[in-house]
Amino acid sequence: MRLDDIQIRDPFVLFDADADRYHLFGSTDANIWSGPATGFDTYWSDDLEEWHGPTPAFRPAPDFWSHTQYWAPEVHRYRGAFYMFATFTAEGMRRGTQVLRAERPEGPYAPWSDGPLTPRAWECLDGTLHVEDGVPYLVFCHEWKDVGDGEVHAIRLTEDLRGTVGDPVLLFRASDAPWARSIPRPEFPRVFVTDGPSLHRTADGRLLMLWSSFGDSGYAMGVATSRSGSIAGPWVQSDEPIWPADGGHGMIFADAAGRLFLTLHTPNRTPDERARFFPLEETPEGLSLRP
Numbered sequence: 001m002r003l004d005d006i007q008i009r010d011p012f013v014l015f016d017a018d019a020d021r022y023h024l025f026g027s028t029d030a031n032i033w034s035g036p037a038t039g040f041d042t043y044w045s046d047d048l049e050e051w052h053g054p055t056p057a058f059r060p061a062p063d064f065w066s067h068t069q070y071w072a073p074e075v076h077r078y079r080g081a082f083y084m085f086a087t088f089t090a091e092g093m094r095r096g097t098q099v100l101r102a103e104r105p106e107g108p109y110a111p112w113s114d115g116p117l118t119p120r121a122w123e124c125l126d127g128t129l130h131v132e133d134g135v136p137y138l139v140f141c142h143e144w145k146d147v148g149d150g151e152v153h154a155i156r157l158t159e160d161l162r163g164t165v166g167d168p169v170l171l172f173r174a175s176d177a178p179w180a181r182s183i184p185r186p187e188f189p190r191v192f193v194t195d196g197p198s199l200h201r202t203a204d205g206r207l208l209m210l211w212s213s214f215g216d217s218g219y220a221m222g223v224a225t226s227r228s229g230s231i232a233g234p235w236v237q238s239d240e241p242i243w244p245a246d247g248g249h250g251m252i253f254a255d256a257a258g259r260l261f262l263t264l265h266t267p268n269r270t271p272d273e274r275a276r277f278f279p280l281e282e283t284p285e286g287l288s289l290r291p
Contacts, residue, residue: 008273010026014076028041057102058084064111074251078129085099117157117163123145140197142194149190150195153169193214196212208224208287
């Protein structure tokens, strides 16, 4: 298969150096918005061009707490195993990010944390792992459904990734970005979306964060920079989005030769969404897509 053959949202690429192979994860149910969820699939490639699969990466047991809206799986190698951070929801429960674990990058993954690690009283999504000075953190979105102006928070994780330590810390709000625009919703006078935070440490030590919202031309993705170089921030937003129209929820990965790529999904409509890869370079100003 080629990328054009694979319906996927929220793409995440993991390069497995041991096997010299790339794994593509994402929201892979045909309709992720409603109805029963099947699970998460993965695809693999040796060259980022030809893809094989799908292979089931996660299938819920009958007693798993969530059976709908499985979103945005990310897989991180941590202390010799592979950990999937994914968003789940259920009727009568708040949406949140749970951790799953596997011995191999392709899975199968099984629940690792006892339910979501995001605050149980909040509507949350798109949790990602960030490790700083050996300390793991969960960076996640507190949804506009609770607060109107969507937020990005960080909370420290236990070393085994099964629990949290302390309280969430607010990093920034969606409206802090000059490029972000309010969308019409009846619940609040103004609604700003936060989606898909993803951290990237540059070669010269800067800490950047990709995240998505809505801009002048629909779904878009911007870049925030930590002035301190740490997760604590303060975070400064780019004036313009790095991806301005009809796509987003991306991340950065390096290929086998160390070249950087941005992946995101575009267009932002079901069932047409596809993963795309774009060569990327680090600049003194942040990040730039290479022609």
